[in-house]
Amino acid sequence: MANSRSGDSMTSRIVRVLDSFTGERTVQTATQIARRTGMPQSSAHRIVNDLVEAGLLERDDENRIRLGMRLWELALRGSRALRLRQAALPHMEAVQAQIRQHTQLAVLEHDEALFLERLSDPDSGANVTRIAGRLPVHASSAGLVLLAHADPAVRERVLAAPLRSLSPETITDAEALRKLLTSIRRRGHVVAPGSIEVISTGVAIPVRDHEEVVAALSVVLPRASPTEPAVLALLAAAKSIERDLQNSH
Template sequence: MANSRSGDSMTARIVRVLDTFTMDRTTQTTAEIARRSGVPSSSAHRIVGDLIAAGLLERDDENRVRLGMHLWELALRGSRAMRLRQVALPHMERVQAAIQEHTQLAVLEHDEALFLERLSHPDAGANITRIAGRLPVHASSSGLVLLAFAAPEVRERVLAAPLKAVSRETVTDAAALRALLAAIRRRGWVAAPGSIEQVSTGVAVPVRERGEVVAALSVILPRGAPHEPAIAALLAGAAGITKDLRESH
């Protein structure tokens, strides 16, 4: 794609425009998109217009811009994440029925835990995660499992970067995190009290496909609740997902 005067390709500028939309910022003016993306105003207006014409963005009744249905449609076509979510959902439902707490499925994406699905229970406790939401990979139970089984170069990159605290109990010391990740690989699960919310404990296990860890299955328990029943339910759920992934090929 042609480069701009700044050296950015058109593809890079389109991605920057789309990246200005977040879970909490679902509609914007074109001027806001230009400012947040760092794309010059004239270019941002042209890109937004082209994306609207293609159905990737839409204008609402107040002339504000939002993500378009065609973008959602394209994302679902042949998506590895959608296949994983569809296979995992029945097993997640069984875990939630047994534990009656928030049940989640996450994958590793750009050194963060990206949540593909979340099932909630009316009586479940605190939980800040949302579908299509992200958490730092070192700060959540799902992220810790994904990081523990990630490629060594991914682990080293995360360990070498500043580890920001999400709560007082987030592990931010690289040596301590390295030891925790080794323990997760040995036992095949993690219970992380207070790493995100002081009142909660995240419990997570790996989900494998063809021997490779492709996701993390987790529940969020009230702080102090026994985690052994959750581990058993999660391990059974992960085994079921692995089996169904194998059979779906």
Template sequence: MANSRSGDSMTDRIVRVLETFSDDRTMQTATEIAGRAELPLSTAHRIVGDLVAAGLLERDEDGRIRLGMRLWELALRGSSALRLRQAALPHMERVQSQIREHTQLAVLEHDEALFLERLSHPDAGANITRIAGRLPVHASSSGLILLAYADPTVRERVLAGPLRAVSRETVTDAVALRALLTSIRRRGYVAAPGSIESVSTGVAVPVRDRGEVVAALSVVLPRDADPTAALDVLRDAARNTERDLRALR
């Protein structure tokens, strides 16, 4: 790809354009994209126009831009996330029907917990996670599972900080977090009260593929709920997901 005068490649600029979209910012003007992507207005208009023509972005009748369906389609083709979600979803549905609380599937992506799926019950409590949303890997129960079993270089990079607090109870001390991760590996699960919402406890277990932890299954319980029943159901769901992952190879 050709480089700009600033030295960034066309691929870099396209990625910056796409990364201006978020859970809370699904529609933008080309001018807003230019500012957030730190691109000249003419460059942003040209890239946006090309991406719209390719179907990766869409333009509404008012000229605002959103992510295109073709981007979603291409992302799913051959994606390991699609295989993982396909294996996990039936078992997540069983967890959700029994526990009747938010049930989530997350993977480690760029030192964050990326949520691939979330099932919710109308009476479930507070939960800030969204499908395709991210949380700091040290903050949520899913993230703590993923960090505990991550490659040591990833773990050390995260422990080096900064460790941002999502709530008053998020573990942000590196020594305490290291001890917590060791405990998670020993027990094979985590129950994290208040790390995201003060009224909730996240409970999570690992999902393995070929011996490697590739995901975390979690539920979000009321703060004072006993996690024992949820852990039993989650462990069963993780085992069944692992079995179905083998069948999908």
């Protein structure tokens, strides 16, 4: 791919355009995309036009831009995330029917917890998670499980970086976090009260595919709720998901 004057390849510029969309910012103008990506307006407009023509972006009647359906279609073709979500969803529904709060599935992606699915009860408590949204691995219960079972190099990279506080109870001390990760590997689950929001508790366990931890299954409960029923429900669901993953190979 040809490089721009700044040295960026066309691929990196396309990724920057697509990355300018977020869960909260789903519609933008081409001028806003240029500003948020730091690209010259002419370059941003040209890339946006090319992506619209390819169907990866869409333009509405007011000339605003959103992510295109073809991007979603391509993302699902042969996706490892789709296979995992399909195996997990029936068993997540069983957890949700019992817990009736929030049930979530996350994977480790670029040192963050990326959420593939979330089921929520209409009367459930607070939860900041979104499908296709991300949370820091050191703060979310799912992220803690993923980090505990990640490659040691990944753990050390995360522990060496500044650990951002999302609530007064987020663990931001590297040594305290290291001890918690060891405990998660030993116990097989984590209970993280107040780590994201002080009014909630996250509970998470690992999901394995042929011994490799490929995801974390979690629930978010009101702070005062008992956690043992959630742990038992998650363990049963994870066992079923792992069986279905093995049968799908």
